[in-house]
Amino acid sequence: MAYVALSEAEKTFILHGVEEDFRCDGRSRRDYRPMELETGLVSNASGSARLRLANTDILVGVKTEIDVPNPLTPEFGKLEFFVDCSANATPEFEGRGGSDLAQELILSLQNAYESPYAFDYRTLCLIPGQQCWKLYIDILILECGGNLHDAVSLAAKAALYNTKLPRVTATLLDAGVTDLIISDNPYDCTRIGIDAVPLLVTVCKIGDYCLVDPTAEEEVCSTVSMVVSVSMRNNEAYLSGTHMTGGGSMHRDTMLNSIQLGLSMGEQLNNLLVKMLKLEEERVGPKRPNTVGFLK
Amino acid sequence: MLRITQTKNTLLDGATIADQLYATPKDCEDFFESIEKPTQVVPVPRSTFIRAGVLTTVRGSAYMEYGNTKLMAIVAPPRELVRSSAHRVSMGVINCYVNFAAFATGDLESVPEREKHLGSMLTKALEPLVCRNEFLNFQLDIRVLILDDDGCLLSTAINCCGVALIECGISTYDLITASTACIYRGYVFINPTAKVEELLWQHRGGNALLGSSSANSDKDNDIQEHGLLINASMDSFEQLAQCQQCGYLKPETYVRLLDYTLEINKSLRHLIRRVLSDRVKEQHLLDMREQEEERLEDKRLAAIIERLKQQGLHEFIQSNIKEDQYTKK
Numbered sequence: 294m295a296y297v298a299l300s301e302a303e304k305t306f307i308l309h310g311v312e313e314d315f316r317c318d319g320r321s322r323r324d325y326r327p328m329e330l331e332t333g334l335v336s337n338a339s340g341s342a343r344l345r346l347a348n349t350d351i352l353v354g355v356k357t358e359i360d361v362p363n364p365l366t367p368e369f370g371k372l373e374f375f376v377d378c379s380a381n382a383t384p385e386f387e388g389r390g391g392s393d394l395a396q397e398l399i400l401s402l403q404n405a406y407e408s409p410y411a412f413d414y415r416t417l418c419l420i421p422g423q424q425c426w427k428l429y430i431d432i433l434i435l436e437c438g439g440n441l442h443d444a445v446s447l448a449a450k451a452a453l454y455n456t457k458l459p460r461v462t463a464t465l466l467d468a469g470v471t472d473l474i475i476s477d478n479p480y481d482c483t484r485i486g487i488d489a490v491p492l493l494v495t496v497c498k499i500g501d502y503c504l505v506d507p508t509a510e511e512e513v514c515s516t517v518s519m520v521v522s523v524s525m526r527n528n529e530a531y532l533s534g535t536h537m538t539g540g541g542s543m544h545r546d547t548m549l550n551s552i553q554l555g556l557s558m559g560e561q562l563n564n565l566l567v568k569m570l571k572l573e574e575e576r577v578g579p580k581r582p583n584t585v586g587f588l589k
Numbered sequence: 590m591l592r593i594t595q596t597k598n599t600l601l602d603g604a605t606i607a608d609q610l611y612a613t614p615k616d617c618e619d620f621f622e623s624i625e626k627p628t629q630v631v632p633v634p635r636s637t638f639i640r641a642g643v644l645t646t647v648r649g650s651a652y653m654e655y656g657n658t659k660l661m662a663i664v665a666p667p668r669e670l671v672r673s674s675a676h677r678v679s680m681g682v683i684n685c686y687v688n689f690a691a692f693a694t695g696d697l698e699s700v701p702e703r704e705k706h707l708g709s710m711l712t713k714a715l716e717p718l719v720c721r722n723e724f725l726n727f728q729l730d731i732r733v734l735i736l737d738d739d740g741c742l743l744s745t746a747i748n749c750c751g752v753a754l755i756e757c758g759i760s761t762y763d764l765i766t767a768s769t770a771c772i773y774r775g776y777v778f779i780n781p782t783a784k785v786e787e788l789l790w791q792h793r794g795g796n797a798l799l800g801s802s803s804a805n806s807d808k809d810n811d812i813q814e815h816g817l818l819i820n821a822s823m824d825s826f827e828q829l830a831q832c833q834q835c836g837y838l839k840p841e842t843y844v845r846l847l848d849y850t851l852e853i854n855k856s857l858r859h860l861i862r863r864v865l866s867d868r869v870k871e872q873h874l875l876d877m878r879e880q881e882e883e884r885l886e887d888k889r890l891a892a893i894i895e896r897l898k899q900q901g902l903h904e905f906i907q908s909n910i911k912e913d914q915y916t917k918k
Contacts, residue, residue, distance in 0.1 A: 397709065400709060407835060407836075408815070408836055410837040411837060530840070531837055532843055533836070533838075534834060534836075535833070535834045535843075536834070537831050537832055537833075538713060540713075540717060540721075542823060542829055544826075544827055544828060545827060545847070545851065548832060552843070553840070
C-alpha cells in the first residue's frame with residue numbers, strides 16, 4: 294500500500310479512536326466514507342465507471358473483443374483484469390513501483406470472479422465452442438486514499454453494469470463455419486447480469502477491533518486485514534474468495550468475526566450499489582430513442 | 590493448434606499432451622465418476638517426509654514429500670535491501686520465488702502464472718511468521734523448487750519453508766504448518782490430489798457445475814458449493830498466518846473446512862517438531878564428533894610442540910626427515 298508517514302502519537306490517537314468507536318473522521322467502525330459514482334463517461338469503452346471513495350479515485354473501462362472459448366468450457370466467455378497504478382496517485386508508483394500492488398489487486402479480483410456462480414460466464418457466449426466475448430476490465434487508480442480493494446471491486450461492478458455488448462447475429466456458411474454480424478446500431482445491445490457479481494470488503498484489524506473502509510492512515514496502523522469477497526445470490530451472502538493480507542496473523546474467532554462483518558457489510562453495499570445504479574440509469578441514462586424515419 | 594511448448598513436450602512424452610489437447614467437458618465428468626469419493630472426512634495429513642539441511646551450498650534448506658508432492662525450499666541469510674526506497678521500510682522484507690521443475694507438471698502453459706500466484710501467497714503466509722523487526726533494511730530471499738506436483742502445493746511449500754527458515758537460523762515467532770481442504774459436488778476432499786484440484790480449477794471457470802447441457806441449470810436455489818481452502822496456522826497462540834479461499838462457499842461450509850485444516854495442522858505440527866528436534870540432535874552429534882576430532886588434532890600438535898621443546902629445532906627437523914626408500918639404494 295501507499296506509504297504514509299505517521300508518528301507514534303498519531304498512531305495512538307487513531308488506535309484510541311477505534312477503541313471508542315469514534316474514528317478520526319467521525320465514523321463508527323462499520324461506516325463507509327461517502328462515495329461518488331458515475332458510469333458511462335468514457336465514450337471509447339463499452340462500459341465505464343468512475344468511483345471516488347473520499348480520497349480514493351478509481352476509473353474502470355471495459356473493452357470487448359471476440360475470442361475463442363476454452364475447449365473445456367465451450368459455453369463460457371472470458372474475463373481479464375488489468376490494474377494500472379498511476380504515478381499521479383503517489384510518487385511511489387512511478388516506474389514499476391506500483392506493480393506489486395497492481396498484481397495483488399488483479400489476483401484478488403480474479404480469485405473473486407473465478408466461480409461461474411459469481412459471474413455468469415454464459416452471458417458472454419456467442420456460439421458455444423466457437424466464439425465468445427472476452428471482456429478486458431482495465432482499472433486505473435488515479436488517487437490512493439486507502440481501501441483500494443473495496444473501491445476497485447465496486448467500480449468494476451458498476452462498469453460491468455454499464456457495459457453494453459452489441460447484438461450479434463450469426464449466419465452459417467459452408468463447412469460449419471459461422472460468420473458473425475455485429476449490429477451497427479449503438480442502442481441495439483445486450484447487458485450483463487450483475488446480480489451475483491462479487492464485491493470485495495476489506496476488514497481491517499486495528500488494536501483489538503475490526504473495522505471496514507480504512508483510510509490510508511488507518512491502514513498504516515493495522516496489523517492485519519482480511520479481504521472478503523461477497524457474492525449475493527437469492528438474498529444469501531456467499532464467500533467467493535477470501536484471503537488475509539497485511540503481514541499479521543489473527544485468531545480463528547477474530548477471523549470468523551471479521552468474515553461475518555465483511556459479509557454483512559458486503560450485503561448492504563451490494564444493495565445500495567444496485568439501487569444507485571438503477572437510479573442513475575433512470576435519471577440520467579440515455580433513454581433508448583424511438584428511431585424514426587428511414588435512417589436507422 | 591500446436592504451440593511451441595506443446596511441440597517440445599510431444600517429443601518428450603506425447604501421450605499426456607494429447608490427452609490435454611482433446612479433453613472435453615465430458616472427460617471431466619467421466620474422471621469425476623472414476624475417482625474414489627471420500628465417504629467420511631478423516632482430517633489426517635498424507636504420509637509425509639521432511640528433511641532439514643539437505644544442501645551444503647546454502648545455510649537453510651529443507652526437502653519435503655507430502656504424498657506424491659515433492660518440493661524443496663532454500664533460504665539464504667538476509668542481505669541488504671537494494672531498493673531505493675529502503676529507508677522507508679520499517680520491517681525486513683521477505684521475497685518468495687516459486688519455481689516449477691520442467692518435469693513437475695504436465696500443464697506447461699499455466700506455469701508462469703501459477704508461479705507468480707504461489708510466490709505472492711507464500712510471501713503473505715510467511716510474513717507473520719518471521720520476526721521481521723530483527724533485520725530492518727534487509728531482505729530475505731526464499732526459494733522453492735517444486736519437483737513433483739500432486740496437489741496441496743502451497744500448503745506443502747509453507748510447511749517446507751517453515752522448516753528451512755529454522756534450519757537457516759532465522760528467528761520466527763512460532764512453528765508454521767499448513768494444509769488444504771476442498772469441497773466439490775458435496776464431497777469434502779482433504780489434501781486434494783492434483784487431479785481433484787485440476788477438476789475444481791477447471792470447473793471454477795467451467796460449466797459442469799451449472800449443468801453442462803444447461804437443462805437443469807436454471808434451478809437457482811440448487812447451488813453446488815465448490816471451493817478450496819488453504820490454511821496456515823501457528824498453534825502456540827492459535828493464530829492463523831494465512832487463510833486463503835477460492836470458489837463459492839457458504840460461510841458455514843467455510844468454517845467446516847477451516848476446522849478440518851486446523852486439525853491436520855495440529856498433527857503436522859507434532860511431526861515437524863519431531864523432525865526439527867531430531868535434526869538438532871543429529872547436528873549435536875556431528876558437532877561432538879567434530880570437537881572430538883579437533884581435540885585429537887590438538888593433542889597431536891601438543892605432542893609435537895613438546896618434542897620440539899625437548900629436542901631443539903635442528904634435531905627435531907632431522908628426526909622428522911624420513912629417508913626415501915628409493916634414494917637409499
